[in-house]
Amino acid sequence: MDNTKEPTSATPATEWPLWEIFVRSRAGLDHKHCGSLHAADPKMAIQLARDVYTRRQEGSSIWVVRSDQIVASDPGDKGMYFDPMEDKVYRHPTFYQLPDAVDHM
Amino acid sequence: MQSSIRLERDPAVQYLLRIGDTCLILGQRLAEWCGHAPILEEDIALTNMALDLVGQARALLTHAGRIEGQGHDEDHLAFLRDERDYFNVTMVELPRGDFAFTVLRNVMVATLLKLLWERLADSSDAELAAIAGKAVKEARYHQQHAADWVVRLGDGTAESRRRTESALKQLWLYTAEWFESDPVDEQAQANGLGPRWADLREPWQAEMAAILDDATLATPADSAFRSTGKSGLHSEHMGFILTTMQHLQRSFPGGVW
Numbered sequence: 001m002d003n004t005k006e007p008t009s010a011t012p013a014t015e016w017p018l019w020e021i022f023v024r025s026r027a028g029l030d031h032k033h034c035g036s037l038h039a040a041d042p043k044m045a046i047q048l049a050r051d052v053y054t055r056r057q058e059g060s061s062i063w064v065v066r067s068d069q070i071v072a073s074d075p076g077d078k079g080m081y082f083d084p085m086e087d088k089v090y091r092h093p094t095f096y097q098l099p100d101a102v103d104h105m
Numbered sequence: 106m107q108s109s110i111r112l113e114r115d116p117a118v119q120y121l122l123r124i125g126d127t128c129l130i131l132g133q134r135l136a137e138w139c140g141h142a143p144i145l146e147e148d149i150a151l152t153n154m155a156l157d158l159v160g161q162a163r164a165l166l167t168h169a170g171r172i173e174g175q176g177h178d179e180d181h182l183a184f185l186r187d188e189r190d191y192f193n194v195t196m197v198e199l200p201r202g203d204f205a206f207t208v209l210r211n212v213m214v215a216t217l218l219k220l221l222w223e224r225l226a227d228s229s230d231a232e233l234a235a236i237a238g239k240a241v242k243e244a245r246y247h248q249q250h251a252a253d254w255v256v257r258l259g260d261g262t263a264e265s266r267r268r269t270e271s272a273l274k275q276l277w278l279y280t281a282e283w284f285e286s287d288p289v290d291e292q293a294q295a296n297g298l299g300p301r302w303a304d305l306r307e308p309w310q311a312e313m314a315a316i317l318d319d320a321t322l323a324t325p326a327d328s329a330f331r332s333t334g335k336s337g338l339h340s341e342h343m344g345f346i347l348t349t350m351q352h353l354q355r356s357f358p359g360g361v362w
Contacts, residue, residue, distance in 0.1 A: 037146050040257070047250055051150035 019045040020070060021053055022063040031063050039064075107358035110181050112190040118173045119192055120293040121233070122182070123335050124221060125165030126193035129183060131214055132158030133350055137201050150250060154211070157243040161218075164236045184354035188343055195332035196279035198343045205258050205268035210276055212251035216312050217283060219244035220305045229297030252316045259320025270322060277325040282332045284309075289335075 016038040022031035034053050039045035045064040053059065073081060085091070112118070135155035142148035163179050170177040197214060201207055222244050225237035258265040284306035294301045310324075317324055332340065353360060 038144065039146070043253065047253065048146040048150060050246075051153050051250075052146050055149070055153055 018067040019064045021049040023059040024061040109187045110185045116292045121169040123192040128158040129162035130193045131197040189337040195334035206272040208254035209272045215247035224300040256320045259322045
């Protein structure tokens with residue numbers, strides 16, 4: 001077998017784009033990411049999301065976003081992005097004296 | 106071995122079973138796609154629809170059994186009737202064919218059922234009206250989902266178009282039966298149980314014409330062929346599908362999960 005050939009950069013026509021699926025369970029709540037699926041276009045993505053992710057009454061609204069349209073932070077930046085917050089406990093509102101009447105904050 | 110039940114040939118019962126059996130048999134056919142659909146997501150979509158249809162069949166068979174008054178429940182009616190006591194339209198018993206055949210049949214039947222449920226929501230029979238109110242939402246989605254596929258395949262590649270056209274030619278022959286009036290229909294219309302199916306012909310053809318037009322497919326010409334499933338006379342495929350459906354209940358009478 002010839003393994004020296006470069007893989008072609010073009011997406012094969014048989015591969016549908018990937019979509020990220022967000023479902024809102026009830027009015028007033030946020031859309032939550034629940035998974036992804038392949039579909040040819042937005043209309044099909046919405047329908048298939050309905051069939052795959054809301055068949056147990058999970059949803060009242062669906063968003064779909066093409067996965068390649070999502071810009072993500074670089075995992076290599078994790079150290080400088082997130083580690084400095086480790087010792088900044090004062091950013092949590094846990095140092096206030098609450099009146100006794102206020103329970104369960 | 107469980108012997109067959111004898112069905113009272115009551116027109117109201119037969120009217121309900123035409124719809125209920127159409128749902129039941131198409132549900133069984135769609136279930137055959139489980140594990141075989143072209144993509145995983147569509148596999149789930151088709152089996153969702155199969156379960157919707159079986160759910161509609163359960164409600165209608167239960168209700169038909171009550172009206173019949175012989176103590177038959179949904180399981181008796183689903184699994185213990187002889188072939189000629191099933192009144193589904195012939196189209197739904199045809200083998201599942203390829204994916205084009207399946208989605209085209211789905212859109213034809215879903216359009217019919219949607220129009221039926223919309224009218225049955227005003228039935229003089231309160232139980233039937235309630236079943237229809239729930240089922241119409243399912244049928245609307247079935248129609249939309251299948252119609253989208255028909256448009257994609259009809260207006261798709263040369264191969265998908267060829268298959269869709271071939272399915273259309275075969276399936277269209279089996280629609281004529283749906284809109285033929287008979288005493289069962291006339292009585293349902295007269296006592297407010299439900300519409301004459303003949304009255305659905307025009308809206309059905311209009312909705313189908315719009316979908317086929319989107320799919321760049323021509324509506325086939327009418328033919329003299331008439332299938333007769335609604336009267337209990339079925340194609341050669343019916344016996345086989347009933348054998349698959351009934352064998353468990355016949356071999357282990359009253360068996361449950």
